[in-house]
Amino acid sequence: MQFILKPIIRNGLFLFYILLSLTAFLFIFRNKVYHKALLDKTSTQISGFVDQKIAYLTHYTNLKENNRELQNANAQLRKELEKLKSERAESDTLRGAVSNLEFYQTYSFLPVEVINNSVMKEHNYITINKGSRQGIKKGMGVISANGVVGYVLKTSENYSRLMSSLNKDARVTVQIRGDKHFGTLVWDGKDPRYAQLMEIPKYIEVSKGDTIETDGKSGVIPGGIMVGTVAGSKINDITGELDIQVKLKEDFARLRYAQVVFNLQRKEIMEVEKDSVNAQP
Amino acid sequence: MLNLRFIYNLILIGFLVFIQIFLFDKLSFKQIAVPYVYILFILLYPTGRNRFLFLTLCFLLGWGVDVFENTGGIHTFSCITIALIRKPLIRMVSGLKFFEIEDFRFSDFNAMQWIMYTLPMVFIHHFLLFFIESFSFVNIDKVLLRTIYCSLFTLIFVYSYLILFRKRAER
Numbered sequence: 001m002q003f004i005l006k007p008i009i010r011n012g013l014f015l016f017y018i019l020l021s022l023t024a025f026l027f028i029f030r031n032k033v034y035h036k037a038l039l040d041k042t043s044t045q046i047s048g049f050v051d052q053k054i055a056y057l058t059h060y061t062n063l064k065e066n067n068r069e070l071q072n073a074n075a076q077l078r079k080e081l082e083k084l085k086s087e088r089a090e091s092d093t094l095r096g097a098v099s100n101l102e103f104y105q106t107y108s109f110l111p112v113e114v115i116n117n118s119v120m121k122e123h124n125y126i127t128i129n130k131g132s133r134q135g136i137k138k139g140m141g142v143i144s145a146n147g148v149v150g151y152v153l154k155t156s157e158n159y160s161r162l163m164s165s166l167n168k169d170a171r172v173t174v175q176i177r178g179d180k181h182f183g184t185l186v187w188d189g190k191d192p193r194y195a196q197l198m199e200i201p202k203y204i205e206v207s208k209g210d211t212i213e214t215d216g217k218s219g220v221i222p223g224g225i226m227v228g229t230v231a232g233s234k235i236n237d238i239t240g241e242l243d244i245q246v247k248l249k250e251d252f253a254r255l256r257y258a259q260v261v262f263n264l265q266r267k268e269i270m271e272v273e274k275d276s277v278n279a280q281p
Numbered sequence: 282m283l284n285l286r287f288i289y290n291l292i293l294i295g296f297l298v299f300i301q302i303f304l305f306d307k308l309s310f311k312q313i314a315v316p317y318v319y320i321l322f323i324l325l326y327p328t329g330r331n332r333f334l335f336l337t338l339c340f341l342l343g344w345g346v347d348v349f350e351n352t353g354g355i356h357t358f359s360c361i362t363i364a365l366i367r368k369p370l371i372r373m374v375s376g377l378k379f380f381e382i383e384d385f386r387f388s389d390f391n392a393m394q395w396i397m398y399t400l401p402m403v404f405i406h407h408f409l410l411f412f413i414e415s416f417s418f419v420n421i422d423k424v425l426l427r428t429i430y431c432s433l434f435t436l437i438f439v440y441s442y443l444i445l446f447r448k449r450a451e452r
Contacts (some may be wrong), residue, residue, distance in 0.1 A: 013332050017365045020340050024361065027347065027354025028413070034347070043348050050303050118306075120313060122414055125351050189415070190423070 009137055040154045040161070044127070047116065048159025051127055055115040059256065066256055073145040107222045110134060110258040112142070114149075119129045119252045122189035124164040128258065131155045141220035141261045146250035147227040148172050148185075149216060160260075166192050166252055174227055176216040179204065182215045185227065185246065191251070192252050195229060197244035203244065206233050212246050219269050297322055305438075306350070310408035312428040315440045319346060320406055323364055324399060324439065324449075327369060328385050329360055339364040352414070359409040363402050374398045387447075400432075401441055408433045 003117040059066075068186065080147070116127035130136055132155045142149040142162055149164040150170060163170050168189050174197065183200040199214060210230040216223020231247040283418045297319040316426045323339055343360030347353060377385060390398065408428045415424055 013336070016333055016336055017361060020336060020361045023340075023359055024343070024358035027344070027355070027357060039348060047302065054303065054307070120309065120315075123351070190420075227353070238378035268317055 009082070041156050044154060044156040045158050045162050048127055048156065049114040049127070050130075052129055052159075055113065059113075062256065065254075069145065070257075076145070091132070100239050105259045106263060106265050108111060108262045108264060109143075110136070110262065111257065111259050112160075114255050114258055115159075117252070117255055119164075119166055119192040122168050124165050124166045124252075125153070126150055126162040128160050128162060129156045129158070129261075130260070131160050133157050134162050136260055137264065139220065141218070142258050143221060143225055143261060144250055144255065147225060147248060148221055149250070149255065151220070152260070164252065165248075165250075166197070172216055172221070172227070173218050174212050176200070176204070176230075177204065177211040178227075179206075179210075182214075182217070182243075184241070185212070193248060195228065195246045195248055197230075197246050198241065200239060200242045202235050202242050206230055206242060206244055208232060219263055219266060287334070291341075292448045293322065294345060297342065299347065301346055302349045308436060310430075313427065314434040316434045317407065317410070317431065318435065318438045318442075320360070320363070320403065320435070320441060323360060323367065323388065324402060327387075328368065332368070336361055336364050355410055355413045358413060359406045362409055363406045366405070369401070370398060370401060373425065381402060395443065399436065403432050403435050403439065404428065407435065 102275075110130065112130045113126040114126055115129050117127075117196040118124045126142075126149065128142070136152055136155050138152055138154060140152045140153065148165050150164045150167070152160050153163045154161045165172060165185075166187050170187065170188060172185040173182055174185045176206045181200060181204050183197050185195050185197055187195045200206065208230055212230065213223050213226045214223055214225045216226060222228040226249055228246045228250075233242050236242070236243045301317065301319040305316050305318050317329055319342060326335055326338075328430070339360040340357055343357035344354070346356040371385065375389065375396050376387060408424070410422045410430075411427050412421075
């Protein structure tokens with residue numbers, strides 16, 4: 001018995017260390033545990049509360065810049081409104097009035113404020129100041145005037161945690177404007193100013209400066225939002241597809257305001273997709 | 282175990298996690314380097330106390346930071362690792378014999394010994410942190426560069442603390 005017990009007692013500290021590191025690695029690699037959900041909620045609540053206070057104090061510092069950006073966004077929206085007005089007038093004369101709100105609008109937007117953000121890690125997360133009380137649910141998309149901010153990962157009553165687009169696990173479906181070929185936008189964890197566009201076949205001609213926009217197929221992010229421009233492309237030796245470097249329009253390090261996307265027909269889309277899975281020929 | 286000192290340490294850990302999350306994480310230099318000041322707890326914990334308890338406290342400290350930074354367990358692992366190598370390192374730096382280490386106090390250290398002690402501790406902690414975060418050898422150069430930047434930044438804060446507040450702990 002002593003043969004067994006003596007080494008254990010002598011190396012007790014080291015064994016204890018091994019035990020603790022195994023626990024730590026368990027924390028790193030585990031995904032779906034009930035306690036994690038509980039912990040997530042509490043930590044989101046606490047950090048959201050304090051971050052809100054900090055953001056309240058610090059957001060005066062870039063008020064000028066924010067104002068300018070809002071003005072720009074306003075101008076852009078007004079321009080589009082005028083365009084739509086004229087189009088609508090045109091269609092009215094052709095078909096008569098259509099008074100269905102849903103015909104014009106399938107998305108609604110909830111303005112939120114970013115109260116915590118990071119860009120230099122490989123897995124970045126963002127906290128915003130609205131949560132389940134305002135109807136935000138897990139999986140919703142979040143956009144800003146300059147592109148896709150991320151997806152809602154978890155919510156507490158008044159705050160939500162987003163997976164930033166600058167996260168190695170984040171995927172955004174985008175297309176090349178004009179060409180309409182769609183691919184996946186990912187981030188390699190290196191430079192927060194650039195993202196990578198994958199899965200574009202190599203026979204597509206892509207030139208520097210081409211606009212990349214969202215394609216709206218996912219149902220959580222509306223189509224036609226400009227994400228960035230092509231900064232360069234080369235053919236990947238392994239997959240034989242184009243690797244396109246995209247210069248992001250959004251400067252994530254200065255992100256202050258964003259909008260959560262509510263798809264009003266999300267339920268309908270999900271029902272249709274569910275039925276098609278069940279009814280296999 | 283549940284005496285006054287233990288509760289004091291728990292409160293200290295809570296405080297360190299709090300200022301780390303809400304103050305020092307936001308003090309990043311050009312979004313490259315972040316000071317991880319909470320390891321001051323591990324650096325300055327008195328020697329000669331129960332090491333099992335010390336490891337557990339370090340585990341709690343790292344885990345607290347992990348929960349708020351959404352990083353799983355990388356801080357936890359880095360913390361307990363430097364907590365384990367702390368005693369051999371102190372013995373090496375101070376040059377004390379095996380039986381003298383029980384009486385050791387940090388006020389015995391001179392400036393050179395402080396540097397010899399803090400530099401490897403901070404470097405190993407940060408390297409483990411960023412290495413496990415990326416978990417591959419592909420961008421090892423980037424990991425090392427970030428380690429060096431962050432270590433410098435952390436060391437500035439650690440030495441500021443030592444110079445400003447540590448003097449009155451003379452024997």
